[in-house]
Amino acid sequence: MKHIILWSMFVIAIGGCGRASSESTTEKLVGVWQMDKITKKDQEFTAEQHLRKDGTFEMRGTVPIPTGPITFVVHGIWRADSDHLYQTGTNSEPNLGFPLNKEEMHTLISVGASKFSMRTPDGEVRTFRRKK
Numbered sequence: 001m002k003h004i005i006l007w008s009m010f011v012i013a014i015g016g017c018g019r020a021s022s023e024s025t026t027e028k029l030v031g032v033w034q035m036d037k038i039t040k041k042d043q044e045f046t047a048e049q050h051l052r053k054d055g056t057f058e059m060r061g062t063v064p065i066p067t068g069p070i071t072f073v074v075h076g077i078w079r080a081d082s083d084h085l086y087q088t089g090t091n092s093e094p095n096l097g098f099p100l101n102k103e104e105m106h107t108l109i110s111v112g113a114s115k116f117s118m119r120t121p122d123g124e125v126r127t128f129r130r131k132k
Contacts, residue, residue: 025081033049058073089101106119106126
């Protein structure tokens with residue numbers, strides 16, 4: 001009987017730790033983040049992401065195209081656990097082919113007070129630095 005009680009307490013303690021870690025990651029990610037510039041074929045891609053406490057996000061940025069850079073904005077919803085950032089875009093202006101209404105899972109590499117890094121579903125690493 002003593003073993004059952006101890007085991008139950010252990011399971012409850014472990015379950016609580018996961019939840020606290022998830023909340024902590026979410027709290028750390030709330031804010032405005034500037035993505036480090038990405039250069040591909042001498043073209044720069046930039047983005048700023050606002051992860052709101054209410055679970056919505058807005059991403060603004062520019063993407064290079066042959067006729068000149070295009071400015072875009074994507075709105076959607078987000079959530080996080082201790083290992084992943086999940087984002088679902090619900091609207092994109094202009095529509096640049098971002099997957100809408102499909103949850104994307106990004107693997108969190110590191111999350112700190114001033115910087116976080118993640119791996120995209122395509123395997124690319126993106127680093128964001130806190131603006132506010």
